[in-house]
Amino acid sequence: MYFQPTSVEEVREVLALARQQNKRVKVVGGGHSPSDIACTDGFMIHMGKMNRVLKVDTEKKQVTVEAGILLADLHPQLDKHGLALSNLGAVSDVTAGGVIGSGTHNTGIKHGILATQVLDNLDSHLKKSEYFRFLWFPHSENVSVIYQDHTNKPPSSSANWFWDYAIGFYLLEFLLWISTFLPGLVGWINRFFFWLLFNGKKENCNLSHKIFTYECRFKQHVQDWAIPREKTKEALLELKAMLEANPKVVAHYPVEVRFTRGDDILLSPCFQRDSCYMNIIMYRPYGKDVPRLDYWLAYETIMKKVGGRPHWAKAHNCTRKDFEKMYPAFQRFCAIREKLDPTGMFLNAYLEKVFY
Ligand SMILES: Cc1cc2nc3c(=O)[nH]c(=O)nc-3n(C[C@H](O)[C@H](O)[C@H](O)COP(=O)(O)OP(=O)(O)OC[C@H]3O[C@@H](n4cnc5c(N)ncnc54)[C@H](O)[C@@H]3O)c2cc1C
Known part of the structure; x- marks a missing residue:
């Protein structure tokens, strides 16, 4: 038939x-x-x-x-x-x-x-731009793709009164503060700022130290785990599905997704594998803590499941037991460390959690 x-x-x-x-x-x-x-x-x-x-x-x-x-x-x-x-x-x-x-x-x-x-063309984005990254705006379908590359063009000014005079930051902080009473607003704020910041294609040409860095005006909590590069899509979709299934869990924008080459440094989160760093953020408008425990735990669970390793300098709840599973050379590193610091003179509370 x-x-x-x-x-x-x-x-x-x-x-x-x-x-x-x-x-x-x-x-x-x-x-x-x-x-x-x-x-x-x-x-x-x-x-x-x-x-x-x-x-x-x-x-x-x-x-x-x-x-x-x-x-x-x-x-x-x-x-x-x-x-x-x-x-x-x-x-x-x-x-x-x-x-x-x-x-x-x-x-x-x-x-x-x-x-x-x-559609989800990660490899070709990575090939197309030397410093490719993308931002996902939680509680929305919005993604902003950022290409950064070398150029011989002279820097061009990107005057934007809204951001240069920090009006955008004041507005964001105020709205985020309001959302601590009305958490349902966060999705709307994320979509609104996506529209404000990334509406259409924008080009900017400047010195590298001005392109790679930005002025960080907010108090914030962050987690940033390195996962195997090929797990990017799986982890991001799981994070999105988790937020959709738990409407009470609130996530500020952006989830920033960046990529790095693998290396041979024993305790590098990128040890022996090209990696994707997936950074999540919760701001503290006017210093006020916003509930983040559920988001944090769900994120950590997903990151662990896909073989992630937390950034050493950002929030995480891992201890030696976790690191032993994450780092194939963990014991080797510990032996070297103990030899070089037999009395534990260079430990602090953080490192004790990592090594004991
Ligand atoms: C002269 C010629 C030149 C060619 N040149 C190249 C070339 O340069 N490079 C190359 O890689 N290939 C080439 N091919 C192969 C061709 O590109 C593939 O065979 C292609 O799949 C043909 O597309 P089609 O629509 O005719 O698919 P079909 O032959 O009809 O189907 C191919 C497969 O796709 C599935 N499929 C089709 N439509 C759908 C749908 N709507 N939903 C789900 N599944 C679907 C079918 O079930 C089947 O499994 C060439 C073929 C010919 C005849």
Whole structure:
């Protein structure tokens, strides 16, 4: 049997029928695969009538389509908006679903297979920009992507009265203080400041020490764990799901996600693995402590689960038992430390928690 559904509902009906008749089902796109990957003697579902362009965001260069669209039909639609796919296979009589599903590729050592163009494109961001980072605004779908790279261009002033005269900071601190009485406001504050700070594409060219640093005007609590780089998505989605499942847990913006190269330093959080640092923050408006225990514990649980190691200089609740599991060379380091400081002269309360 051959079907050409026009909606998700019709796809469901075909699947229900297949289940009833105990048939297997195979989806087909352009039917262009030289292998028999798209073949079946059961039900064949051709996706060619689910081929709409659903959304075009020229700012983000992001397009949402139904998977049955032929690339040949997609190209002129992209072209109308000044967009194009950044790489293609050798033919266009193939569908979005087909090329994504079968690992279609072309060439260019900086370009991945076509599936790497789909949305959460961490590797290509990391390759594109030397100092790539991104910020997630909790309680929202908003992410701000930040590329930082070397340039020979002269510094350009980025005068912005709202931030230069600290009006934005005063406003944020005041709103955060109000939200200590009305925690439900935090999601709104996060979205509002995303809009204020990162509305559209912004460019800034300045001396490196001005680009990498910022004026930290707030009292705040932070945690910042290094996790294996490949766990970034899993950990972030789990953090997001935790916040969605627990609406009473409040998270200030941003969750800042940064990346570092692995090294061979025995107690480096990046020991022997490229890492992602996921920094969470809770401000203390006018010095007032905001409840953070639930957020902190949930975050730590997720970080531990994905093999994280806490930043030595930021908040954590770990003790020697934890570090022994986290650091393969922990015992080796302890032996060296004990040899160099046999009387424990260089310990303090923090280090006792780490080493005893
Ligand atoms: C002349 C020619 C040149 C080619 N050049 C290249 C090339 O340069 N580089 C390269 O990598 N490949 C190349 N290919 C291979 C081609 O890109 C892949 O076979 C691609 O999958 C074809 O897309 P399709 O839409 O025809 O998929 P189909 O052959 O219809 O299906 C392929 C797979 O995708 C699944 N699928 C299709 N649509 C959907 C959907 N909507 N939802 C879920 N799953 C779906 C199918 O079930 C099947 O498993 C070429 C093929 C030809 C014939």
